[in-house]
Amino acid sequence: MSSNEITVKIDGKECKSVEGEYILNVARANDIFIPAICYLTRCSPTLACRICLVEADGKRVYACNAKVKDGMEVTVTNEEILQERRAIMEVYDVNHPLQCGVCDQSGECELQNYTLELAVDSQSYAIPDTIRQNKNWSDVLHYDAGLCIVCERCVTVCKDMIGDSAIKTGPRGGEALPKDLKDTMPKDAYAMWNKLQKSIIVPSNGTDFTDCSDCGECTAVCPVGALVSRDFVYKSNAWELKRIPATCAHCSSGCQIYYETKHTSISDPTEKIYRVTNEWNYVSLCGAGRFGYDFENRVQGKDEEAFALAIKAFETAQSIKFNSAITNEEAFMLQRLKEKLGVKLINHDAKAFKDFLTSYAKASGKGLYGGDLKEVMKSDFVISVGASLRNDNPNARYAFNHVQKMNKGAGLYFHPVGDTLVSTFGKSVEIFTHQVGQEELALYLILDLFADKERLDDEIKEYLASFHRHEKRIIKEKIMEEVSQSVTDKETGETKEVIKKVPKTIEKEIEVEVNGLVEMLGGNDAFYENFEKMKSKKESFSLIIGEDLYYHPHLHNLSRLVALIEEVCGMTLVMIPPRTNSLGVAMICDLDEEESGYVIGYNEHGHFRLGSRGFSKLDIPALNQQEGTFTNINKRVVPTNAALDYHGYELNDILNALGIGMRQTIDFTPQLGRIEGFKSQNFDDLPNGYTNAGEELRGYALEVVEVNKEEIKVVKFNESIVINEGEIAYRCNPQRQFNDFTDRSSQINEEFGAYVSPNKAKELGEEIEVIFEQGQSFKLKVIVDDRMQGDIIAIPDYKSYQNVYGVFGRDRYKKVTIKKV
């Protein structure tokens, strides 16, 4: 994409933009209104509604898919266009049930809005209605086909952003349009109706169920009340709900969300969260964020006894154990406790991430990775190493998919657990299901494929070259062979020799270059050929790395390799923090290695447990009851607000009792400025939204500080850590489960168990016991994940009391013994 600045005139207003931008987006960025229904920012235009019709330099074009040119003059409305638009809206209103009174859109309906905008007060068209049935597509999706206007926004978002492509348009069974309309009706309205009358939305797998990621993004983008989450159907009118701008608490994406609250019922006035909504034009949620909202900790009041015990516990404690599903402010307070009381701070996920980051910083000279997911989305070649993309961070997966769909991009996916979804993201996606422990090799392959070889050390160059070899291969080739045949002419009886060309397959010996790295990583034979095609015409490259690399025996070497790749391949680098705020905790807290003595568990195991789940000795608020900030994967400090009130004690009260607290928790927000990279900004000054042009105005961006760069060499791959035999357990959550909070949410029902591929499930039966080398064991239900491949079993870590992190230690993969139960 070129970024030449150009000027266009829309309705006489001069607008600055860049080449390649759509007229609609330019207009929106400049506060000019062009009606549009089917277009979704960030997704491909589908031309389903045609209402965005405008005139550009005298020609009729669709604003959502016509690109601006320098000096272009656009007229948004004229008589003829207005007629088209009105006819389009009339058509949409044909047979639309008069259910607005009960419809869940409750007035926030684009069909209503445009009907009024275009002053449709009478109808000129009619066609017999078709019976269209209500369907429950999954545990969360409810589709009312009667209300659907087939704008295809749901289909588009599922394909272009989410990547499931779980829904498509299917036959409606409607009657054909009256013939004479073609000549009498406005042209675009007719075309739109013709398509509308033939289609309806159906699951794309041919069944009645979507069997998808259950992200609910399709319900968010639906302009009418056709797609609604099952839990919300007929529950509440939109106007009754209070919208609280917040940040999702579940994973490191830190997506913008609104909690929408109202009293529970007539007889119960306590506030309750009814649903989560988002700015779907600019951010896409996953199922955890959308449906995992009722995880609050309701307490009756302040439990003074427990509080006194807690203070005592803090005074005697030697360690505080916590995880990263906390705010920056809480992390800051824990750090304060450490300074005051001299306790150790133990945080499993943040420690691993911090070690990796520190090592990376030394090698790269930068305190933080260079890129963010926004930049990844703009790239046209994306590589993922060491992340179970589907489970670790949904937005990283969306970015990976988006590159394929929108930028005609390509992708490489390196992971020991096969994934059938990722390969469907695009034709140019190559999956490497390598062995556990081969992550370094994957990075070496990336170096080999993408590095500017001039900038590599001789040693590395030699090392990389050592994998290449030439091999003679026998290939089959089709050629056209000339054969002579004798043909007898029937009439004359003469026999003639005729030369004919017939196809023939021959075997041929050729010399090919074989890349041993590709072979070792389990890449397929055709990769080398494909790769040339994949890489051609690509301009920007990005690399996403995940938790497998932080929980790795060779994490230092990996971090150096990553730094090297970022430098010599010119790649945008993003690291997925293992949990919600691992990045923030890693930057704010001074973490210790091993716990000792009396341990306080803060949302974790410990001798004295503070937590927002019922079984704690002292209750603390859950993340939807707290104000504060998170540091997300995009290196932004983003604010979240309390959706529900909380009457008990919080960490700040403990600090106050110990004489180091502040009046309110958010008084710590400006104090974060003391930490390198953070800013000293008051919580109330932090914005949380997007502009019309899609610019993110949420909190502030961390500053990437420079650190001393040390000359560190990468070392060669050492095979000894590869696990290639026996049963392997992988610490990984099912989709939509991230932590105790998602676990508690009533609509997130993925269970705790062993997630396995369908094939493996056949072998394992219903229940297994997984025994680790150190003797710990779990009895687990076998749960099939249709999208997994291979033999590795995934054991979730979202339940803190199961202490799965503790069992896995500093590894993400473990050799285990499996017994059938």
Added chain:
Amino acid sequence: MSLEKYKDRNIGNQNYKLIGHEAFPQTNGEKFERVMKRMVKGELFVGLWVTVRTMFEALFKGQMHTTKYPFEKLPISPRYRAIHEMLRLLESGHYRCIGCGLCEQICISDCIRMDTRYDENQRKEVSEYTINFGRCIFCGYCAEVCPELAIVHGPRYETSSEQRASFSLFEDMLTPIDALKHQKEYPGFGAVSPNADENIKKTPLAY
């Protein structure tokens, strides 16, 4: 406008007319004479006669004009706004309310609350509905906004009870199913205007 006219307070100059009447008695004798005249005139009995006649008509001719409240009640104007009623569909007997929540939203004293849910017949069910009559000001907005003519003001103006809550639930307001045939269309606040048909454009239909 000049205020001159109003500022002129010299009433003596204005043209008052005196209404003709008998000359005032001047002397004491004349005064005495007037008192006596009035005393013996039968005017007092004219008035009394009216009372007696009405009493007679009421008692013996059955023309009683007093309403024997609380045994009898006067009919009330259809536009009177008393305690709400919830009407039913005449054909099916199902309650008319669709649970749209407009009454809840428009209510000026925020005294309507309702709970709804998705029922087994894929309809929106009103699972709970209440009006807090301690706060209702009987403004009639709810009846006016209701798209279904479901909530209306009934004629029940006696609103004293042991508990306010005793007529504020859906069941209390809903036409009893056995009284459905007595349910009348509501002509009052928010009812369809008699010329409604002339005001709407018809939508073409195809079957």
